[in-house]
Amino acid sequence: MKVDYIIVGLGLAGLAFTKELEKNNKTFIVFENDSQNSSMVAGGVYNPVILKRFTPVWEAANQLKIALPFYTELEKKFNKKYNHSLDIYRIFKSIEEQNNWFVAADNQQLSNYMIPKIEHTKIEGIVSNFGFGKLINTGWIDTKSLLNDYRNYLFNKKQLLKEDFNYSDLKIDKNSVNYKTIKSSKVVFCEGFGIKKNPFFNYVPMQEAKGELLIIYAPNLNVEALIKAAVFVLPLGNNYYKVGATFNWKDKTLEPTEAGKNELVEKLNTFINTSYKIVEHLAGIRPTVNDRRPLLGKHPTHSNLAVLNGLGTRGVMIAPTAAKQLYNYLENKIEIDKEYSILRF
Ligand SMILES: Cc1cc2nc3c(=O)[nH]c(=O)nc-3n(C[C@H](O)[C@H](O)[C@H](O)COP(=O)(O)OP(=O)(O)OC[C@H]3O[C@@H](n4cnc5c(N)ncnc54)[C@H](O)[C@@H]3O)c2cc1C
Missing domain, CATH: 3.30.9.10 (D-Amino Acid Oxidase, subunit A, domain 2)
Incomplete structure (x- = not known):
């Protein structure tokens, strides 16, 4: 099988990136092994105000401008309500x-x-x-229903493999990668805390x-x-x-x-x-990074490996913006905002 992308992990990060791929008619296959469940259990709350000190959440208003239409599109796609304003x-x-x-x-x-x-x-x-x-x-997203629906949808289209992605089986060439019988241009890792087991990106300072x-x-x-x-x-x-x-x-x-x-x-x-x-x-x-910012970008030596992680406590608001930034970087060479970029490590 030949695809444009392999995606590892289908929590909020994987979902947001995969949706970006679908929108741009890219081919992909997703691996999901149920080893993490942050997105499945999350409160799903979106709220741009830190309620301890009454201060603004970093970038929240901008992120919501992208996030709310993103969830509306998914509601239309599956004819179901996920966004409960509250x-x-x-x-x-x-x-x-x-x-x-x-x-x-x-x-x-x-x-x-x-x-x-x-x-x-x-x-x-x-x-x-x-x-x-x-x-x-403010409100909350029913992330569990959304992920279950999205996973079923991809599974039925044979774009989701419910299995481990084994890093040791990945063969990296200059312009593509091979994983077992799959040849892909790129891999995007979206494993949440599972990144700890990823030999390519486990150098980032996660404070789970x-x-x-x-x-x-x-x-x-x-x-x-x-x-x-x-x-x-x-x-x-x-x-x-x-x-x-x-x-x-x-x-x-x-x-x-x-x-x-x-x-x-x-x-x-x-x-x-x-x-x-x-x-x-x-x-x-x-999956929280020590400076409380997301992690987007390419591997320093293997340019066909990328990461979308570090959504921390606010995946609902950040994931759609982060996915757009990563996609535009990988496909259109538009630089990732400094605070989102893995280059800071
Ligand atoms: C208790 C709790 C409450 C929260 N409340 C909120 C909230 O109210 N609002 C909010 O915005 N955020 C909240 N969050 C944070 C939010 O859940 C995270 O920001 C977000 O879910 C992270 O998404 P992710 O896709 O990066 O990671 P994950 O959800 O962990 O997804 C990673 C996926 O990768 C899979 N995976 C990992 N390794 C492999 C592998 N080798 N092969 C195949 N699959 C693999 C895992 O099984 C998993 O499904 C909460 C989190 C928790 C734990």
């Missing part, structure tokens, strides 16, 4: 936080999202003695951050917005909520842990006063 209510801890909110809402970069007002709405099941700050133009989440059933919690306090509570419908997420920089295992669950429950109980049942416990590893 306001965010940030619980204030103090009067000082309320004051900081007003100052931040004045910032031109944030005024599209932060409402300069203190919300005193009573929400059944939620404790908020200092009220809420409300964010608009494991995250755990709970799905709870809370019949008396009457919440229609995303509530953010020590953890977020994201309404999924029918009284189910996603609660997350932890950050663990040491544990590199994929499994949910008792400690992770206890941390989430403890934090949740600081602002929820209604009963709930835990129905699922999930974990994944965020």
